[in-house]
Amino acid sequence: METYLQITSVWGVYLSIAVFVAGMAWRIWEWSTTPRSPIPLGMFPKPRTGTGRFFKMLKDTFIAPQSFRIEPWMWLAAMAFHIAALGAFVGHLRLIHEFPFLPSLLGEAGMNTFAAWSGSIAGVLMLGAILFWIARRTTGPYKTISVPEDYLLLALLFGVVIMGDHMRFVYGSIVHAATYREWFLSLLAFKPAFPVELTSSNVAFSLGTHMLFVDLFLIYFPFSKLVHTVGALASNYVRSE
Amino acid sequence: MADATTTEATELATLAGVIDKKMTRQLKQYLDLCARCAICKDACHQYVATQDVKYLPAYRAELIRRIYKKYFDKTGRFVPALYEGRDPDENLLDELYETTYACTGCRRCMYFCPFSIDTQFILSVAKAMLIAAGRGNEMLGQLADAAIFKGDNMEMFHDVIVDGFKDVEKEVQEITGDPTAEIPVDKQGADILYVALAGAHSIRPAAVIFHEAKESWTLSLFEAANYGFFFGDPVKARKIADRFMDEAVRLGVKEVVITECGHAYRVAEIFHEAWAGKKHPFKVTHVLEKIDAYIKDGRIKVSKAIELPITYHDPCQIGRNGGIFEQPRDIVKAISKDFRDMTPNRQEQWCCGGGGGIVAIDEMNEFRLKSGMKKVEQIRATGAKIVASPCENCRLQMEGLDEVHQLGVRIAAIMDLVVESMPLKGRDAAKV
Amino acid sequence: MSDEIKPDLELDLKGLLCPLPMVKVSQRIKDVPVGGVIRAVATDPGAMADIPAWAKSTGNEVVSAGKVGGEFVFLVKRVK
Ligand code: SF4
Ligand code: SF4
Numbered sequence: 001m002e003t004y005l006q007i008t009s010v011w012g013v014y015l016s017i018a019v020f021v022a023g024m025a026w027r028i029w030e031w032s033t034t035p036r037s038p039i040p041l042g043m044f045p046k047p048r049t050g051t052g053r054f055f056k057m058l059k060d061t062f063i064a065p066q067s068f069r070i071e072p073w074m075w076l077a078a079m080a081f082h083i084a085a086l087g088a089f090v091g092h093l094r095l096i097h098e099f100p101f102l103p104s105l106l107g108e109a110g111m112n113t114f115a116a117w118s119g120s121i122a123g124v125l126m127l128g129a130i131l132f133w134i135a136r137r138t139t140g141p142y143k144t145i146s147v148p149e150d151y152l153l154l155a156l157l158f159g160v161v162i163m164g165d166h167m168r169f170v171y172g173s174i175v176h177a178a179t180y181r182e183w184f185l186s187l188l189a190f191k192p193a194f195p196v197e198l199t200s201s202n203v204a205f206s207l208g209t210h211m212l213f214v215d216l217f218l219i220y221f222p223f224s225k226l227v228h229t230v231g232a233l234a235s236n237y238v239r240s241e
Numbered sequence: 242m243a244d245a246t247t248t249e250a251t252e253l254a255t256l257a258g259v260i261d262k263k264m265t266r267q268l269k270q271y272l273d274l275c276a277r278c279a280i281c282k283d284a285c286h287q288y289v290a291t292q293d294v295k296y297l298p299a300y301r302a303e304l305i306r307r308i309y310k311k312y313f314d315k316t317g318r319f320v321p322a323l324y325e326g327r328d329p330d331e332n333l334l335d336e337l338y339e340t341t342y343a344c345t346g347c348r349r350c351m352y353f354c355p356f357s358i359d360t361q362f363i364l365s366v367a368k369a370m371l372i373a374a375g376r377g378n379e380m381l382g383q384l385a386d387a388a389i390f391k392g393d394n395m396e397m398f399h400d401v402i403v404d405g406f407k408d409v410e411k412e413v414q415e416i417t418g419d420p421t422a423e424i425p426v427d428k429q430g431a432d433i434l435y436v437a438l439a440g441a442h443s444i445r446p447a448a449v450i451f452h453e454a455k456e457s458w459t460l461s462l463f464e465a466a467n468y469g470f471f472f473g474d475p476v477k478a479r480k481i482a483d484r485f486m487d488e489a490v491r492l493g494v495k496e497v498v499i500t501e502c503g504h505a506y507r508v509a510e511i512f513h514e515a516w517a518g519k520k521h522p523f524k525v526t527h528v529l530e531k532i533d534a535y536i537k538d539g540r541i542k543v544s545k546a547i548e549l550p551i552t553y554h555d556p557c558q559i560g561r562n563g564g565i566f567e568q569p570r571d572i573v574k575a576i577s578k579d580f581r582d583m584t585p586n587r588q589e590q591w592c593c594g595g596g597g598g599i600v601a602i603d604e605m606n607e608f609r610l611k612s613g614m615k616k617v618e619q620i621r622a623t624g625a626k627i628v629a630s631p632c633e634n635c636r637l638q639m640e641g642l643d644e645v646h647q648l649g650v651r652i653a654a655i656m657d658l659v660v661e662s663m664p665l666k667g668r669d670a671a672k673v
Numbered sequence: 674m675s676d677e678i679k680p681d682l683e684l685d686l687k688g689l690l691c692p693l694p695m696v697k698v699s700q701r702i703k704d705v706p707v708g709g710v711i712r713a714v715a716t717d718p719g720a721m722a723d724i725p726a727w728a729k730s731t732g733n734e735v736v737s738a739g740k741v742g743g744e745f746v747f748l749v750k751r752v753k
Binding site: 027030031032034035036037038039040041043044045046060061064066067069070071074075078141142144145146147148149150152223224225227228231232234235236238239 | 282316357516566588
């Protein structure tokens with residue numbers, strides 16, 4: 001178990017973060033060094049001013065009102081997933097530092113309950129959206145346009161989320177954020193160490209597997225369609241140009 | 242294929258190379274970003290009407306994307322199987338031909354896509370590849386070549402064309418009741434160069450309106466229609482538009498006014514400057530923008546002469562892709578008593594199915610009429626008896642739809658309706 | 674005179690607006706053999722320039738083009 005943790009939750013983390021950062025930088029560099037289309041590709045109606053276009057870009061990217069109009073269910077799944085993923089990401093920041101204010105406001109037990117609730121909701125929402133997408137991708141026209149990349153990403157996401165949920169729901173009341181923080185801060189300090197609370201229980205396996213999927217996901221991220229996280233801003237801006 | 246000979250492999254690589262030659266930041270992003278979420282699926286009238294996946298916008302783009310992945314994307318070259326990377330072989334080109342030349346370029350899919358992916362733009366690369374493979378649509382290519390030939394050999398056609406204008410001029414004189422009414426050609430220093438279609442129907446009503454508005458205008462010797470654009474060859478397309486753009490520079494006009502034609506307006510207003518790499522020394526406007534201003538400024542008189550319920554169809558190249566939504570509606574409202582808009586309308590207007598040059602492609606006739614299903618429903622729902630639309634291709638398509646589905650509607654150009662609503666001495670005298 | 678030429682195909686393009694007459698001739702030229710002739714009658718004056726321009730650029734031949742009454746009559750020969 002120690003070795004498994006060493007691979008997925010120490011070296012894997014370093015490797016995947018390095019690949020992720022370098023890969024995304026390479027992507028963005030590639031885009032920005034390709035000459036832009038001389039042909040204007042904007043569509044109407046579009047705002048007259050630069051500020052107007054900027055805000056329309058934000059709206060088109062983060063709210064996508066047009067997509068809602070044509071496919072509300074898909075929009076809902078995508079919204080639920082992205083918001084939950086953002087929430088989960090913010091929640092994981094507790095690995096670095098306990099939130100300011102919140103614990104003093106809620107008390108330590110209150111904080112753990114709050115985290116349990118919000119984390120659970122996010123975890124369930126993400127799982128729901130992933131299941132919806134898997135179902136969708138394996139039927140009808142969606143299946144025809146899908147390529148292995150799509151399934152690979154869904155599988156990785158499924159792994160990340162299911163193991164995350166596992167830790168949340170099975171070990172949530174036993175192992176708390178402080179324990180994970182100890183491990184994560186040790187990584188950041190380049191002195192990797194695992195607290196006994198982790199290694200002595202079965203949660204080690206869950207954490208290791210969660211991290212395995214996270215590592216693979218982060219490594220593949222810059223080379224997949226997931227670059228839409230950054231690229232959508234640019235392509236939606238072109239719409240209003 | 243293990244038995245692929247090296248020459249075949251080089252040919253495939255050359256064809257795939259078209260993508261690289263056409264590569265721009267936008268194309269790269271469109272190819273990299275698509276999540277294959279298929280939100281665009283129900284935006285496309287052709288997919289909705291046929292439920293055939295090959296007309297699903299993302300699938301059309303996917304054909305190009307798979308070649309891109311195999312040849313030009315770092316990850317795709319490493320593990321092509323992950324993206325189903327493909328060669329531009331016979332099978333793929335066959336499929337590409339059908340999906341690409343069917344696309345009307347309405348960009349309704351782009352409107353709804355969460356990343357604003359421009360499928361038409363991706364397909365412009367597909368057309369370039371088909372042309373490189375000698376598989377460009379023959380008819381569209383011929384029509385483009387004929388237009389270029391006409392431009393290069395104007396001396397051969399000048400007199401015949403002007404003769405034709407003279408016939409129309411007589412009609413204009415009869416309609417207006419003014420024997421001095423004229424169709425000026427080659428008039429140096431006119432304010433406006435009006436670019437019509439080859440057909441008299443796009444010249445006559447405009448000439449009447451310009452005459453009544455006392456406009457300083459001159460008629461272009463060339464037609465606005467641009468089959469080079471539909472064919473997918475930007476060099477040809479540019480040459481075709483150059484014919485009247487150069488004429489405008491030569492005559493020193495202040496404004497180039499494009500007739501009721503969708504793609505011609507988009508080509509002139511949105512694309513030509515980019516193709517030519519220089520700014521026009523004049524404005525480009527659509528004739529309906531002018532007419533709307535004439536009515537609002539009182540330069541022409543119109544009455545609410547149209548009693549029958551009337552609706553308006555936004556041509557994709559004028560609305561969503563051209564930015565003209567209100568002026569045509571204002572005109573129609575000014576000349577009719579019972580205007581009913583379609584739902585959805587403006588930027589969400591359904592494509593009628595007649596764009597992209599598809600009306601000239603014989604083998605796609607049946608498919609084209611089938612793809613107009615949404616438009617038929619929309620027209621029916623308004624209960625209108627007249628459908629006004631400022632695009633020749635839209636009108637041809639909707640006339641076809643009217644015939645097949647027995648809609649019992651009149652499909653009309655807006656200029657014609659305006660002329661019908663104007664008090665005109667000659668015509669009114671002939672009526673009584 | 675063109676009376677001597679017997680057309681292989683008659684095309685009625687009356688009422689069609691340009692460029693449709695040219696489109697139709699171009700679509701139907703395949704239906705006559707090489708050396709065969711289409712006789713087309715159109716009413717849109719634009720055809721007087723369009724059809725000859727199409728023929729020149731595609732390497733076909735307009736044997737005659739003329740105005741008869743209010744109509745435009747073309748004899749187009751398929752060359753290749
Ligand atoms: S809506 Fe956009 S991102 Fe989604 S499949 Fe269509 S083109 Fe791709
Ligand atoms: S541009 Fe129009 S016709 Fe072409 S794929 Fe998109 S929705 Fe369909």
